[in-house]
Amino acid sequence: MKTVKKPYREVIIPRRPGLIDRAKWRRAMREVIKQRLEGEREQRGQGKLAHAA
Amino acid sequence: MPAKYHRSVFINAPFDHTHWDLFHAMVFTVMDCGFEPRCALESDDGSQVRIEKLFGIVEQCRLGIHDISYTALDPATALPRFNMPLELGIFLAAKHYGNPRQRLKNCLILDSEPYRYQKFISDISGQDIRPHQRQPRLIIQLVRNWLRSADKKIAVPSDAAIWLHYESFRRDLEPTCRRLGLQADNLIFNDFIFAAGDYLRTIAAT
Numbered sequence: 159m160k161t162v163k164k165p166y167r168e169v170i171i172p173r174r175p176g177l178i179d180r181a182k183w184r185r186a187m188r189e190v191i192k193q194r195l196e197g198e199r200e201q202r203g204q205g206k207l208a209h210a211a
Numbered sequence: 212m213p214a215k216y217h218r219s220v221f222i223n224a225p226f227d228h229t230h231w232d233l234f235h236a237m238v239f240t241v242m243d244c245g246f247e248p249r250c251a252l253e254s255d256d257g258s259q260v261r262i263e264k265l266f267g268i269v270e271q272c273r274l275g276i277h278d279i280s281y282t283a284l285d286p287a288t289a290l291p292r293f294n295m296p297l298e299l300g301i302f303l304a305a306k307h308y309g310n311p312r313q314r315l316k317n318c319l320i321l322d323s324e325p326y327r328y329q330k331f332i333s334d335i336s337g338q339d340i341r342p343h344q345r346q347p348r349l350i351i352q353l354v355r356n357w358l359r360s361a362d363k364k365i366a367v368p369s370d371a372a373i374w375l376h377y378e379s380f381r382r383d384l385e386p387t388c389r390r391l392g393l394q395a396d397n398l399i400f401n402d403f404i405f406a407a408g409d410y411l412r413t414i415a416a417t
Contacts, residue, residue, distance in 0.1 A: 167245025167365045169415070170218070171408030174253055176401040178393065184409060186390045190383045191413060 215247070216312065218362065221272035222250040223298040225281035231396060236347035237276060238400075239377050239407050240354040244367040246274070252400035265298060273315055274361055275302045276354060280323035280343070282331055296332055319357040321350070348374055380410050 220241045224234050241248040249268050251261070269275070277299040282291050299320065306316035320335065322328045325342045328335065343350045352370040359367050368376070384406065388395045398406065 167243075167367055169242055169245060169408050169411045170247045171405060171412070172247055172253075172401075174401045174404075176405055177399055178391065178402045178405070180405060180409075182391060183387070183406065187383065187387045187406070187410060188413060190386045190390070191410075191417070194379075194383060195417070 216271060216273050218246045219249050219272040219274065220246045220358075221269055221275040221302065222248050223275060223295055223302070224250075224278040225292075225295065226252060227281060228396070230278075230281060232347050233278070233343065233345060233350055235381075235403065236350045236377060237278070237354055238404060239380065240351045240373050241276075241358070242404065242407050243373045243376055243411055244355060244358045245365055246358060246362075248404060250400060255399075265301060269298070269301050269305050270313070273317065274358075275299075275316065275318040276321065276357075277302065277318060278321045278343070279328060279332065279340075280321065280345070291331075299335075317361045319354065321353065347377070351377060376411065376414065379414070380407060383410070 222234075222237060222241070224230065224237060226234070238248045249272050251265055251268065253268075254264065256264075277295065279295050279299060281295060284291055299318075302316065302318055305313050306318075307314075309316075320328075320338055320340045321343045322340050323342060323345055325340075327342075328340050341353050343353060351373050355367060355370045355373055384395045387406075388398070
């Protein structure tokens with residue numbers, strides 16, 4: 159039987175005027191995400207070390 | 212059939228601060244599923260008559276989410292707020308009396324508790340009204356499952372995945388706003404959807 163894969167959704171960002179500076183927002187949010195992911199990775203690493211010890 | 216009409220979702224929900232978490236969960240889910248949220252807050256044009264603006268948005272959306280849970284009496288006037296039931300009526304009338312394109316409309320009607328609506332809007336008893344119990348997690352599930360059946364052509368994430376995205380978005384929103392001297396709860400609708408959309412694209416790429 160042939161299976162047809164549905165296309166995965168593409169997130170739509172409407173182009174409507176807002177109040178925030180979007181370039182600044184993008185930079186700030188990426189920085190926050192990066193820091194959070196690094197923190198989570200570090201925690202996982204420490205957890206592994208504790209488990210091994 | 213223009214794709215924009217097909218994937219536009221009119222959101223008729225309370226814009227009250229006590230309902231922000233439910234409203235944001237609803238808007239975020241619509242975006243995470245690849246649809247475009249539309250609502251009366253998207254344009255702030257004082258010269259435009261409010262009802263005309265609503266007619267325009269309803270006409271441009273095939274889909275609609277109507278949360279009729281906000282029926283409490285206004286403490287200042289001791290009268291109930293009727294905007295949500297009115298906008299639901301406009302949507303249902305557009306589907307009933309409209310052209311073939313308008314007849315493709317599909318909506319999700321939400322209330323806080325099961326069968327509560329029968330006490331104040333019994334004319335819609337024939338419709339399927341879903342209780343959200345004022346739980347953002349449940350709203351995400353209801354909206355996601357409805358969108359899944361409303362457009363079978365695209366694959367949408369599971370409700371558990373959307374909840375994880377939403378939780379991490381809420382967690383990252385606060386520090387981002389702080390960096391820019393903004394308050395997360397005071398973002399206007401257009402800024403919120405930009406932030407949510409940009410976030411979803413970023414996490415998809417990482």
